[in-house]
Amino acid sequence: MARQEFKFVGRSVHRVDGIEKVTGKAKFTGDLKIPGMLYGRILRSSYPHAGISSIDSSRAEALPGVAAVLTAADIGELDPYYNGRPVIAIRKVRYVGEPVAAVAAEDQETAEEALSLINVRYEELPAAVGLDAALAKGAPLIHENLKDNICGHEHVEKGNIEQGFAESDEIFEETFTFPMVYHYAMEPHSVIAEFNDEGIAVWSSAQHPFQVRGDIAKLFGLHPTKVRMVIPFLGGGFGSKSYTKFEPLVVALARKARRPVRICNSVTESMLTVRRHGARVRLKTGVKSDGTLMAREAEIHLDTGGYADNGPAVAIRAATRVLGPYRIPHIKTDAYAVYTNSGSAGSFRAIGAPQTIFACESQMDMIAAKLGIDPAELRLKNFLKKGEELRPKLRGMDANLASSMKKLVAASRWKRRSKKKGAAIGLGCGATNAGATPISVAMVRLQPDGTLTVFAGSTEMGQGVRTVLSQIIADELSLPLEAIQIGGTDTKVTPYDASTGSSRSTTLMGTAVLRAARDLKNQLLKIGAEAFRAKPGQIGLAEGAMICGEM
Structure with a gap:
C-alpha cells in the first residue's frame, strides 16, 4: 500500500491564528467587555492559618460605585465546596492569599478602595508551613x-x-x-461571569471548560446546560489553568451584584492561586x-x-x-x-x-x-x-x-x-502513563460557500492546537488552510472535550477531528457519485473541488 503524501501534516505552515496574535487582534479574557460589566477585586488573607471572627463590609458597601461585596455569608444556601476548597473562605483561612471577600464596582479603582474599607478580624492559629x-x-x-x-x-x-x-x-x-x-503563564488567570434568570455565562482562561462547567452547575444547583463557558485565546497555561480555579467566586459575586463581573488576577495573585x-x-x-x-x-x-x-x-x-x-x-x-x-x-x-x-x-x-x-x-x-x-x-x-x-x-x-570534563551535557529518561480521560468529540460543517467550520473543545493556549487540527482536516478534505474556520470553545455549541492537557489534543481531539472529516468526505463522495452518475471510487477531492475521473 502506497504511503499517503501529506501537503500540510508534518510540514511547517503558518499558524492559523498567527496574524491575529501579532497584530493584537486576538482577544483574551482580560480584553473582553460585556455590557453592564463591573470590575472585581479579591480581598485575600494575610495569615497562613487563622479563624475568621468577623467581617465588617459596611463601609465598603457604602462607598459610591460599589455594587456588591461578597463574603461567606452570601453563599450559605449552597454546598460551597469544589475540589476540596470553598468558593470563599468559610470561618477560617488556610493559606496566605486565600480569598476572604470580593468586591464588584463600577471601576477598578473603586473596587481597590473598597477592599481597604473591609474590616476582617482574625484569630491567628498555629501554622504548618512546609512538609x-x-x-x-x-x-x-x-x-x-x-x-x-x-x-x-x-x-x-x-x-x-x-x-x-x-x-x-x-x-x-x-x-x-x-x-x-509557579508556571508564570504570560496571561494571569482571568474570569468574567454573568448570572441571570436564563442561567450562568462565564468567560474564562480555563484549560478544562467542560469540567469547570460541571463544577459551577453542581455548586449553584443548575443543570450543566444552564451554564455556558466561553473560552477565548489563553496566554499560556502549562497546567496552571487546569480544573476550576476562582470561577465560582466570580459567579457568586455576579449573582449578588445582578450584573456581569470581571476579575483579572495580577501575577502575584496567580502565584497564590496555583x-x-x-x-x-x-x-x-x-x-x-x-x-x-x-x-x-x-x-x-x-x-x-x-x-x-x-x-x-x-x-x-x-x-x-x-x-x-x-x-x-x-x-x-x-x-x-x-x-x-x-x-x-x-x-x-x-x-x-x-x-x-x-x-x-x-x-x-x-x-x-x-x-x-x-x-x-x-x-x-x-x-x-x-x-x-x-x-x-x-x-x-x-x-x-x-x-x-x-x-x-x-x-x-x-x-x-560526555567524557569531557565539565561538559554541559546530561541524560535523563522517564516513562509516563496517560493522565487524561480519553473522551473528545468534534464536529465539522461544510458551508455552501466552500468554507469549513470546525467545532472542537480543545483550548488554544499558544501550543498551536487550532493549526494542528486545521492541518489534519485540510489534508483529509484537500482544502486550503484558509478555508477552515476554528474558534474557541463555547459549551453552548461546542461538543464535549474532557480537557486540554496531558499532551492529548493532537492524539485524541486530532483523531476526533479526523474521523469527523472522513465522515464528511464519505458523504461528499456519495453526493458526487449521484451527481456525476459515477461510482464513489471515481470521485475525488482536490484543492477544494470535487472531481470525477482522473486527478
Missing part, C-alpha cells in the same frame, strides 16, 4: 475534621522488597528535594555489581497546600513515575499528598513527574559513577522491553526504548562529549 511542619508529631491540623495532614496516599508494590535488597551487591539511598514552582507541588523524595535502590537493578523503595511527600485540588491524583502518578522506565523485579513505593498552610498546588506539565524523575535519574547517575558504567549503558541495560510491565495493573510498555536511546546517543555524540 516538615505538617508531618511533625502534634502538627496543627489544616483541616480539623481529619486525624492528620495527609490528603492522599498511593501505594505500589511488586515482588519482595527485602529479598530484592538482600540479593543486591550495592545499595544506594538518598533524599532529594524539589521546590514549589503552583507546582514541592516534594521530598527518599529513594533507595539495590543493584548488582554489573548494574542490573534489583529493588527500589521510594517514599514521596508532596506539598499540596491548604486544599486538595488534584493533589491525590498527583500522588497516584508520582508513585509510578518514580520507577522510571526500568525493569525492577522488586518495588515498593508510597506517595503522600500533604496538606500544608500554603497556596494549593495543581497540575504543571506531567503531574508528579519532574519531582520524581529528577530523583530517579539523579540516582541513576550516582549508580553509574560508583559502578564505573557509562550512564547511557546503565539505562540501556535496564530498560523495559516492549510489552513488559512496569508495575501491576498497568499496561505493558508500548515503545522500543532501547532503539530510541541508541539513536539519541548517536545523534548527540554522547560518548565523546
Whole structure:
C-alpha cells in the first residue's frame, strides 16, 4: 500500500491564528467587555492559618460605585465546596492569599478602595508551613475534621522488597528535594461571569471548560446546560489553568451584584492561586555489581497546600513515575499528598513527574559513577522491553526504548562529549502513563460557500492546537488552510472535550477531528457519485473541488 503524501501534516505552515496574535487582534479574557460589566477585586488573607471572627463590609458597601461585596455569608444556601476548597473562605483561612471577600464596582479603582474599607478580624492559629511542619508529631491540623495532614496516599508494590535488597551487591539511598514552582503563564488567570434568570455565562482562561462547567452547575444547583463557558485565546497555561480555579467566586459575586463581573488576577495573585507541588523524595535502590537493578523503595511527600485540588491524583502518578522506565523485579513505593498552610498546588506539565524523575535519574547517575558504567549503558541495560510491565495493573510498555536511546546517543555524540570534563551535557529518561480521560468529540460543517467550520473543545493556549487540527482536516478534505474556520470553545455549541492537557489534543481531539472529516468526505463522495452518475471510487477531492475521473 502506497504511503499517503501529506501537503500540510508534518510540514511547517503558518499558524492559523498567527496574524491575529501579532497584530493584537486576538482577544483574551482580560480584553473582553460585556455590557453592564463591573470590575472585581479579591480581598485575600494575610495569615497562613487563622479563624475568621468577623467581617465588617459596611463601609465598603457604602462607598459610591460599589455594587456588591461578597463574603461567606452570601453563599450559605449552597454546598460551597469544589475540589476540596470553598468558593470563599468559610470561618477560617488556610493559606496566605486565600480569598476572604470580593468586591464588584463600577471601576477598578473603586473596587481597590473598597477592599481597604473591609474590616476582617482574625484569630491567628498555629501554622504548618512546609512538609516538615505538617508531618511533625502534634502538627496543627489544616483541616480539623481529619486525624492528620495527609490528603492522599498511593501505594505500589511488586515482588519482595527485602529479598530484592538482600540479593543486591550495592545499595544506594538518598533524599532529594524539589521546590514549589509557579508556571508564570504570560496571561494571569482571568474570569468574567454573568448570572441571570436564563442561567450562568462565564468567560474564562480555563484549560478544562467542560469540567469547570460541571463544577459551577453542581455548586449553584443548575443543570450543566444552564451554564455556558466561553473560552477565548489563553496566554499560556502549562497546567496552571487546569480544573476550576476562582470561577465560582466570580459567579457568586455576579449573582449578588445582578450584573456581569470581571476579575483579572495580577501575577502575584496567580502565584497564590496555583503552583507546582514541592516534594521530598527518599529513594533507595539495590543493584548488582554489573548494574542490573534489583529493588527500589521510594517514599514521596508532596506539598499540596491548604486544599486538595488534584493533589491525590498527583500522588497516584508520582508513585509510578518514580520507577522510571526500568525493569525492577522488586518495588515498593508510597506517595503522600500533604496538606500544608500554603497556596494549593495543581497540575504543571506531567503531574508528579519532574519531582520524581529528577530523583530517579539523579540516582541513576550516582549508580553509574560508583559502578564505573557509562550512564547511557546503565539505562540501556535496564530498560523495559516492549510489552513488559512496569508495575501491576498497568499496561505493558508500548515503545522500543532501547532503539530510541541508541539513536539519541548517536545523534548527540554522547560518548565523546560526555567524557569531557565539565561538559554541559546530561541524560535523563522517564516513562509516563496517560493522565487524561480519553473522551473528545468534534464536529465539522461544510458551508455552501466552500468554507469549513470546525467545532472542537480543545483550548488554544499558544501550543498551536487550532493549526494542528486545521492541518489534519485540510489534508483529509484537500482544502486550503484558509478555508477552515476554528474558534474557541463555547459549551453552548461546542461538543464535549474532557480537557486540554496531558499532551492529548493532537492524539485524541486530532483523531476526533479526523474521523469527523472522513465522515464528511464519505458523504461528499456519495453526493458526487449521484451527481456525476459515477461510482464513489471515481470521485475525488482536490484543492477544494470535487472531481470525477482522473486527478
